[in-house]
Amino acid sequence: MGTKSNWSRRDFLKGAAVGTVGVAALGSLNACAPSTTEGSAAAAGGNASTAEAGTYDVMKQFSTFGRGEKPEAVAFTSPEEYIIAKGDGVLSAGGGCEELGITPADFMLDTPAWLGEAPQITDIADSEDFDVLVIGAGNAGTTTALRCQESGLKVALAEMQTYDEYDEYACDMACYNSKLFLDKGTPEVDTMEVFNEYMRMSRGHAHQKIVRDYATRSGEMLDWMIGYIPEDLTANYAKTSNYKGNANFNGEACGQKSFIGMTQWRDEENNINMWPYVIRTVHASFEELGGTMKWGYQGIVLVKEGEAVTGAIFQDVEGVYHQVNAKAVVVTAGDFGGNPDMRLDLSDQMRNLAWSFGSDRTDTGAIGGMGRDGSGIKMCMWAGATMEGGPRAGQAAGINGMPGFAFGGTWPCFGSDGKRFFNESLVKHGSNGYLDMLPADQLLLNVTDANWEENLSFQGYGHETMDRSADYMVAEVRENMDAYITGADGFPVRAFSRFGKEYMNVYAAETLEELAEIVGYTGEAVSNFVAEVEHYNQLCEAGYDSDWGCDSQNLFPIKTPPFFFSFAKTGGNPSGGLCQHAAICTDGRYQVLTGDKAPIAGLYAAGNTCGQRYGIQYATPTAGNSCASALTSGYCAAESVIADI
Amino acid sequence: MEKRDVVVEIDIPFAAARRDYLAEDLIYGWDTKRMEAYAHALCDEIGANADSFKDCRVAALRFDGGTASNAGAHLASIMRSLRNSFTVCDDVPISMRAAISNISGATMPFFKRAGVSRFDFEMMSLDSTCFTKLNKVDNLKDLPIICDYFLHAYANNSLGLVLAFGYTFGTEKDATASFRRSIVSVTRSHASHLILERAFAEDSTLDGVAANQLRQARELLEEAGFIEYLPLHFSRPGFEDAFLLSNSQGSDRIAFGLGAETRIEGVISKNTLDLATYLQHSTDFERITTSVAPVCR
Numbered sequence: 001m002g003t004k005s006n007w008s009r010r011d012f013l014k015g016a017a018v019g020t021v022g023v024a025a026l027g028s029l030n031a032c033a034p035s036t037t038e039g040s041a042a043a044a045g046g047n048a049s050t051a052e053a054g055t056y057d058v059m060k061q062f063s064t065f066g067r068g069e070k071p072e073a074v075a076f077t078s079p080e081e082y083i084i085a086k087g088d089g090v091l092s093a094g095g096g097c098e099e100l101g102i103t104p105a106d107f108m109l110d111t112p113a114w115l116g117e118a119p120q121i122t123d124i125a126d127s128e129d130f131d132v133l134v135i136g137a138g139n140a141g142t143t144t145a146l147r148c149q150e151s152g153l154k155v156a157l158a159e160m161q162t163y164d165e166y167d168e169y170a171c172d173m174a175c176y177n178s179k180l181f182l183d184k185g186t187p188e189v190d191t192m193e194v195f196n197e198y199m200r201m202s203r204g205h206a207h208q209k210i211v212r213d214y215a216t217r218s219g220e221m222l223d224w225m226i227g228y229i230p231e232d233l234t235a236n237y238a239k240t241s242n243y244k245g246n247a248n249f250n251g252e253a254c255g256q257k258s259f260i261g262m263t264q265w266r267d268e269e270n271n272i273n274m275w276p277y278v279i280r281t282v283h284a285s286f287e288e289l290g291g292t293m294k295w296g297y298q299g300i301v302l303v304k305e306g307e308a309v310t311g312a313i314f315q316d317v318e319g320v321y322h323q324v325n326a327k328a329v330v331v332t333a334g335d336f337g338g339n340p341d342m343r344l345d346l347s348d349q350m351r352n353l354a355w356s357f358g359s360d361r362t363d364t365g366a367i368g369g370m371g372r373d374g375s376g377i378k379m380c381m382w383a384g385a386t387m388e389g390g391p392r393a394g395q396a397a398g399i400n401g402m403p404g405f406a407f408g409g410t411w412p413c414f415g416s417d418g419k420r421f422f423n424e425s426l427v428k429h430g431s432n433g434y435l436d437m438l439p440a441d442q443l444l445l446n447v448t449d450a451n452w453e454e455n456l457s458f459q460g461y462g463h464e465t466m467d468r469s470a471d472y473m474v475a476e477v478r479e480n481m482d483a484y485i486t487g488a489d490g491f492p493v494r495a496f497s498r499f500g501k502e503y504m505n506v507y508a509a510e511t512l513e514e515l516a517e518i519v520g521y522t523g524e525a526v527s528n529f530v531a532e533v534e535h536y537n538q539l540c541e542a543g544y545d546s547d548w549g550c551d552s553q554n555l556f557p558i559k560t561p562p563f564f565f566s567f568a569k570t571g572g573n574p575s576g577g578l579c580q581h582a583a584i585c586t587d588g589r590y591q592v593l594t595g596d597k598a599p600i601a602g603l604y605a606a607g608n609t610c611g612q613r614y615g616i617q618y619a620t621p622t623a624g625n626s627c628a629s630a631l632t633s634g635y636c637a638a639e640s641v642i643a644d645i
Numbered sequence: 646m647e648k649r650d651v652v653v654e655i656d657i658p659f660a661a662a663r664r665d666y667l668a669e670d671l672i673y674g675w676d677t678k679r680m681e682a683y684a685h686a687l688c689d690e691i692g693a694n695a696d697s698f699k700d701c702r703v704a705a706l707r708f709d710g711g712t713a714s715n716a717g718a719h720l721a722s723i724m725r726s727l728r729n730s731f732t733v734c735d736d737v738p739i740s741m742r743a744a745i746s747n748i749s750g751a752t753m754p755f756f757k758r759a760g761v762s763r764f765d766f767e768m769m770s771l772d773s774t775c776f777t778k779l780n781k782v783d784n785l786k787d788l789p790i791i792c793d794y795f796l797h798a799y800a801n802n803s804l805g806l807v808l809a810f811g812y813t814f815g816t817e818k819d820a821t822a823s824f825r826r827s828i829v830s831v832t833r834s835h836a837s838h839l840i841l842e843r844a845f846a847e848d849s850t851l852d853g854v855a856a857n858q859l860r861q862a863r864e865l866l867e868e869a870g871f872i873e874y875l876p877l878h879f880s881r882p883g884f885e886d887a888f889l890l891s892n893s894q895g896s897d898r899i900a901f902g903l904g905a906e907t908r909i910e911g912v913i914s915k916n917t918l919d920l921a922t923y924l925q926h927s928t929d930f931e932r933i934t935t936s937v938a939p940v941c942r
Contacts, residue, residue, distance in 0.1 A: 009930040011938065013912045056903065056922035080837040097892060114677075139823035161754045169794045220680060273794065317758070338751025340675050359781075364662030364675040365746065369782045370791070373718070373751035402771075440777060492833045502799075503833050505826070520774075520819055571783025578790070579750075 022286055031088045040225035075092060075296045114341035114374070118301050118382035121313045124321045130156040130292070132641055133326035135312060137161075138168050140607025140634035141226060141332035143280050146337055147638030153645060156281070156324055157291060158314055160333075163275040163533020166280065167372075171273040172624025173631060174261040174461075177219035180226070180234075181261065186243045188294045189259050191216040194621065195530045197257045201616025205391065209588030210613055213636045214629045221635040222263065229278060237265045237274040240395035241461060241472055248457040253410070253425040253551040258460030271494065297322065299333055299375055308601035311384050313363050331380055331592075332634060335608035337394070337580040346582055348392050349617070350574075353436060357573045370387065371392075371579040377607040380584045381623040383603060386595040392582030393614035402427055402435065403444050403568035406493040406504035407477045409459050409555045412536055413561035418529030420520055420536065425551040435624070440572025445519055447533070447558050453478065455556040462620040484508040484562055488518050508562045515563050517636040570611045579626065581618060583611035590637035591644075606630070606637040647895065648702035648732055651909070653887045655723060656710025656902030656916075661744065662781045666769060666809055666844055670904070670918060671711045683903070683920075686718030686927035688726035690901050693928035695730035698899060703733040705887035707740050710902055712767060714743035721890065724759040738762050738887045740805065740838075746784060748791045750930045763886070764796065764837060765805035771830040772840045774823040777815045779844065798835040802884055805838035806831060810862060811855030812844040821858060829863045832869035837884040841867070895940075912942050 082603045111117075131359055134145040138157035145157035159166065162620035176189045183601060195215035199206060241262045251257060265275040301325065301525075311325035336342035342363045344351060354366040377387065378424050402413055402424070416420045427435060448455060453474075473494070480493040485508065492503035509515035512533055516526045541544050542559040586592055591599040605611075607630035618626065659680065660671045673680075706727075707718065716723065720741075729731065741756075748756075748764075751780055756764075768788065769779035774787045798804035808827060813820040841862060845851055863873065870922040877895055877908040878886065892898055897909045903923050905916040914937045917923055926932035 006696050009694060009934075013907070013914060014908060054794070162758075164759050165754055167753070167757070167795075171794070270799070272797070334750060336750030342675055363662060366782060368746045368782055368787060370749040370787065371751065372749070393685075433759070469777070488824070488825070489829050502793055502835075505830060505833070520822070525779070568785075569777065571777025571785075573777075573781065574783050577787070 018151060058312050061545075088426035096396045112345050114339065114345055115378055115381055118123065121300060121321050124313060124323045126321040127155070127325060129325060130154050130326045131323050131645055132156070132328045133158065133312060134332060135379070136331065136607070136609070137166075137283060137293070138332060138334060138607060139170055139173075139279070139630040141330070142279055142286070143221065143631050144330050144332060144359060144606055144638045144641070145285045145291055145633035146228060146282060146289070147635055148641055149286055149289045150440050151638075151642045153642065155286075155291045156294055156326065157286060158294040158297040158299060158312075158324065160296070162296040162317060163293075166276070166295070168279060170263050170277050170630075171266070171275050172262050173222070173275075173628040174259075174622035174624040175213060175218035175222035175263060175632075176259060176261045176622075176629045177264070178222040178261070179219070180222065180263060181219075181243075184240065186240070186260055189261065191219075193258050196613075197621050198619060198625075199257070199447035201256075201619035201621070202393075205615025207586075207588065210586070210590075210610065210633065214613070214625075218628045218635060219263070221632045224635070225282065225433070225631065226572055229281050233274075233278050233281060237267060237278060239264045239266050239268075242474075243253070244472075245474060246457060246459060246461065248272045248553070249266040249458075249460050250553055251555060253460060254423065254549065256426070257621055258462050259622050260461050261622045261628075262461065264624070264629025271450070271473070273474075277612045279562075285515065294322075294324070297324075297329075299379055302331075302379050302603070304383060307384075309603040312379070315405060322514065326602075327645050328604060330378045330590075330604040330634075330637055330641060331584070331609045332607045332630075333379070333609055334372030334603070335580045335583060336374030337369030337578065339366075339369075339372075339374040341368045342374045342377075343369050343580070346387075346392055347580060348390055348396055353575055356437070356439075358475055359573055366573060370578065371608070372576070376472060377583055378607065380603065380605060383530070383592075384594045384600055385584050385592045385603070385605075386597075388582055388611040390582065391616045392580070392624075393617045394580040395578035395618040402588070403446055403566045405446060405448070405506060405564070405566050406480075406495040407456065408449075408463070408473075409452075409456055410550075411448050411455075412556065412558065414443075414447065414529060414532060416443040416447040416525065417439075418525040418527075419532045420548060423545070423548040423550050425554045426549075435570070436574045438570045438572075440570055441492050442565060442570040443519070444570065445565060445567040446558060447515070447563060449558050449563050451556070452481065454562055456551045458556075461622045463623040477574075481506070481564070482528040484564070486510060486514065486562065489542075505519045505566070507565050507567070509565070510561045510563070512558075515565055515638065516612060519565070519567050535645070579608055579618075581608065581626070583613075585612065586610050589638060589640040590633065604637050606633040610637075646700060650704035650734075650891075651701045651897040651899055652705045652891045653703045653727070653731075654710070654888070654892075654898060654900040654902075654905065654927070655706070655708050655727075655838075656900060656905040657683070657687075657708055657716045658711035658903050659683075659715040660712045661715065661746065663851040664769075664779070664781065666767070666779065666842060668711070672903075672920065675715075679718060679725060679790050684716055684922050686721060686924045687723050687902055690750055690927040690933070691723070691726045692897075694901075695804060695932070698731060701731065701897070701899065702798055703731050703737055703899075704726070704826065705891055706733075707736050707742075707886070708761070708905060709742045712744045712747070714747035714752070714756070714764070717747060718755040720761070721755040740886050740888060742767065742807070745783060745791050746786050749763070749794050753795050758829070760799075761803075763803050763841060763884075765804045765807050765838065765871050767807045768821065769807065769809040771806070771808070771828045771846070772826040773821040774813055775812065775820060775827070779809055780811070782853075788894070802835070802837035802881075804832075804834065804836045804897070806836050807840045807842060809844035810841050810858040811846075811851050812858075813851065817854055821854070821861070821900040824858045827866070828865045832865060832871075837881050838886060839871065839879040874926055891914040903915070908940060913938055913940055 131153040132148045132155045134141045135158045149155040195212045198211045241449050242259045296317045300313045302309050302312050309329050314322045350367045359366045409424050413424050477493045485491040490505040490507040493506045495504045537557045540555040590604045592603040658671050741761050743764040770776040777783050792798040796803045874885040887910050900907045904918045907914045917933045917935050
């Protein structure tokens with residue numbers, strides 16, 4: 001190899017420009033630059049080895065790294081090493097015990113690859129003492145910190161974002177029997193039925209105390225929190241579901257109950273989600289009570305003395321470490337949905353869904369997620385906590401679900417052959433289900449007619465139905481729909497709820513034949529579709545869906561033009577969607593548990609860091625329940641902290 | 646000292662999975678440790694070059710070279726390194742080639758901290774009929790959530806799109822109808838910028854399809870007020886990409902990363918495409934420079 005030259009890069013480039021030096025003048029380059037075929041940026045192909053048993057090349061078959069691209073990686077020399085490093089990736093990827101010479105017990109791993117060992121931090125710049133440390137100033141952390149501070153404790157609330165950067169992604173919050181609703185004449189909800197419905201949706205897997213807290217105390221929590229929000233902000237931005245818009249809804253569809261309770265924080269003129277702004281006023285109230293905000297503090301590892309958690313170490317935006325000590329630490333740092341490695345290991349349903357579609361289930365790119373980085377969960381686990389075993393609930397956000405309309409709703413759905421093929425009132429937004437298993441390229445066509453708004457009055461309050469959080473939204477949608485344009489380009493309609501200011505395309509046609517042409521039906525599918533609509537209308541007339549059992553209140557005839565429709569095709573590999581709800585195990589008091597299900601002294605979890613809130617998958621008897629559940633869990637966790645200190 | 650304006654490109658030549666519209670020489674697959682090592686190497690390269698460009702001021706910056714958003718939270722560290730090493734204009738426009746699958750509560754705070762002002766999402770299509778054929782994951786419905794909740798695209802013109810043209814799936818009529826719906830969606834969105842890319846550039850049998858779709862796109866976009874400020878690059882007036890525009894006009898460009906090409910004072914130097922070499926020697930320009938040549942006039 002040549003020796004390093006004495007000139008700077010800039011000097012060299014200048015020399016090259018006037019032709020006084022060339023690449024060869026650097027001496028070492030040509031000698032050392034490898035050929036383009038070896039070690040290039042292109043990924044090595046890596047076919048599975050077909051070696052005999054005992055020499056099975058698991059690296060090539062299953063690993064997402066080390067395909068000749070990671071020079072510092074040391075190849076695993078035994079299946080055991082690989083298993084320890086990859087977690088249950090071998091099992092997940094379909095690896096064979098026989099080939100590997102291992103037994104199923106070898107898969108019971110304690111340290112998944114994404115967890116690793118807790119970092120050892122020694123260069124700590126400073127240390128502070130508090131009664132309570134809350135890690136994460138999202139929904140749960142904010143209510144926890146405020147409630148603790150309100151009780152007279154000395155509280156620090158740490159947030160990895162800086163004050164200027166701060167943003168958070170919630171908007172809807174479903175809180176039952178809040179005064180915001182009752183004062184407007186909304187009928188009171190039986191919160192025991194709410195509790196039971198969430199438990200039914202979890203098939204009994206969720207933690208009953210945690211779910212009951214949410215169902216029965218969310219309204220109380222909201223009323224308390226509003227006390228700390230400037231009145232004008234509440235008056236201007238807190239939009240509550242208008243129950244009168246769902247006046248014809250009988251409370252359940254196909255046995256699945258739905259309850260009013262959603263509040264959205266939106267600016268009426270701009271339809272902007274205002275909660276990220278409003279929650280800052282709660283932070284301000286926290287500080288006014290004497291609380292300490294630690295902006296830009298990213299939690300790195302919890303501190304323990306013996307078996308008790310006594311604080312945490314943080315890193316600020318400049319990379320400096322700080323320690324905060326406390327008698328109680330509440331981890332509210334969110335979920336793991338934004339961590340690809342954790343998603344791959346823990347999002348069993350999404351990973352196996354990808355596998356069932358023939359995708360590589362070790363490929364994190366096949367599983368989406370918009371949540372947090374899982375650091376709160378990791379910190380708890382390093383401190384001895386355990387995670388819920390599964391099924392692991394996640395928000396699938398309706399991906400690969402029905403195309404729906406901008407304004408939501410359950411509508412008759414027709415497939416590629418022009419016929420209905422499932423009970424539309426049993427599809428739950430935000431959950432994985434039957435529609436996720438449809439083959440790719442399956443057409444899903446939702447249709448309604450001129451009576452769309454009356455039809456909506458028969459719909460419930462979940463995400464998959466109608467989200468009438470404010471009359472102004474309904475008014476704008478009505479205006480958009482009144483200005484409909486027929487034809488293949490469709491027309492824009494303001495979307496409700498989660499899509500905020502975004503518009504969605506809705507299509508209109510004066511005849512079913514025109515509708516069929518726009519959708520792309522050809523041949524037999526056209527006649528099937530027209531006949532199916534006629535048949536469906538007869539079912540509506542009879543008030544009973546003898547084909548698919550759709551709830552009779554959602555049987556909306558397609559008779560009066562214009563016909564409105566939306567359509568999409570399935571992709572064959574649904575994304576993971578929003579947050580993941582599988583998280584740390586706690587007892588009914590939000591105290592974090594070890595694998596032996598013993599509480600860890602001084603450690604609590606709430607919000608998306610607290611597991612067992614959903615059990616099987618995200619459930620939506622009311623849109624916005626996960627945000628409110630997080631807020632309420634923080635509110636209730638604070639009670640345990642206060643009592644224990 | 647009077648500083649000269651330059652543009653900076655930071656290359657992050659990674660992608661989650663092979664797709665037809667992505668370059669062959671990208672590094673595919675997800676590897677947390679590998680990305681961490683690459684980000685550190687980038688920071689090191691940037692820092693090592695600080696003294697060489699003291700007379701320069703970064704007027705525009707782009708993260709590219711692949712699906713650059715795969716760098717995730719590391720982007721903040723990379724930008725910190727740049728700001729510590731170089732003079733950077735206040736409110737420097739920073740655009741980034743991105744995937745919506747990289748947008749999350751885990752990454753967005755760092756994208757914001759890095760100052761990314763526009764995300765060019767490789768959606769390839771906004772119509773489900775063809776979206777899922779061009780992409781790997783059926784996450785089209787994530788886009789409006791990301792626009793509203795994460796980007797607040799309605800308020801800051803941070804939404805950019807990369808769409809494909811020149812494809813047929815099923816019949817040409819169906820594909821062209823899907824393509825049209827896709828472009829119509831752009832015009833109805835808060836997108837401030839659009840890049841069109843030929844889906845199957847090597848397939849000459851699709852030249853007619855490509856020409857037809859491109860013509861249609863230009864008509865719809867012009868009608869909606871977009872301008873084509875560079876070939877196949879469209880923006881709402883005033884939202885032309887500062888880096889791409891300056892770069893196309895031959896401005897001096899400093900580039901970092903694997904395969905990066907720096908063009909300054911009439912010379913183009915190219916970094917190695919060998920990841921191992923780059924990771925080990927990123928601070929040593931001699932070891933990572935594979936070619937230097939005068940700019941062809």
